Amino acid sequence: MRTRVALFLALILCFTGSSFADDLLIAKKGAPLMSDDFSSPKGLANPWLMPKGKWEVKDGVLLGSEIKADKHAAVLHYQKKNHNLIVQFDFELKGAQFLHLSFNHAKGHLWRLVITEKGMRLQKDKDKKNPKSKSEFVGESLFAIKQGERHSVTVEIIGSQVAVQMDGNMILKGTNPTFDAEKPNIRFIVRGESVLIDNVKAWEAEAQ
Numbered sequence: 001m002r003t004r005v006a007l008f009l010a011l012i013l014c015f016t017g018s019s020f021a022d023d024l025l026i027a028k029k030g031a032p033l034m035s036d037d038f039s040s041p042k043g044l045a046n047p048w049l050m051p052k053g054k055w056e057v058k059d060g061v062l063l064g065s066e067i068k069a070d071k072h073a074a075v076l077h078y079q080k081k082n083h084n085l086i087v088q089f090d091f092e093l094k095g096a097q098f099l100h101l102s103f104n105h106a107k108g109h110l111w112r113l114v115i116t117e118k119g120m121r122l123q124k125d126k127d128k129k130n131p132k133s134k135s136e137f138v139g140e141s142l143f144a145i146k147q148g149e150r151h152s153v154t155v156e157i158i159g160s161q162v163a164v165q166m167d168g169n170m171i172l173k174g175t176n177p178t179f180d181a182e183k184p185n186i187r188f189i190v191r192g193e194s195v196l197i198d199n200v201k202a203w204e205a206e207a208q
Helices: none
Strands: 009-011 027-036 048-052 054-058 061-065 074-078 085-093 096-105 108-116 119-124 136-142 150-158 161-166 169-175 186-192 195-207
Touching: 027 085, 027 150, 054 074, 061 074, 061 186, 085 096, 096 150, 096 195, 108 150, 108 161, 119 161, 119 169, 136 169, 150 195, 186 195
Parallel strands: none
Antiparallel strands: 009 169, 027 195, 048 074, 054 061, 061 195, 074 186, 085 150, 085 195, 096 108, 096 186, 108 119, 119 136, 150 161, 161 169
16 A cells, blocks of 8 residues: 655645746756757757667657567656756657656666656655665646647756646645655656657756
């Protein structure tokens, strides 16, 4: 049974904002880290890495899908060290079961934002090297995300705190002390048929 420890804050609140790109909740933008609208005819190149699945740039967007023979969800890395961070991206579920925005630390899995047709959740990952470690919910917001509908997401990471907006609306906040870590990359993970991803941007961040 999943537990919520007192250290974990889960705040679920929806309101109308003016612009998802401008109305940040806990962070201020610093230096830009990356930007890709997938308009280049060359497709994906370093520092993008594609260890699992099929990732294809087509008609100015990125399509990611699982390959059954891999026996693993599709995984895409953008190799850029980060700590406090703002990430923005557009997505559209196109048959996929889920899309994750995922972060590791130097020795393994750390945490992820899970996006499904049922909504979004923040999840602390299990440390596979520690048999006592468990995956735990940090925050959850249940609402319908329809296949074929395009949405824009902003994720703010300040130390142990994370805030998530979709289409200018605040979806959830969560905090966990393990989140406050140096991260080697930004990762997208897809299970199932396909997900469209576009307009990926990231900035260094500091607290408001």
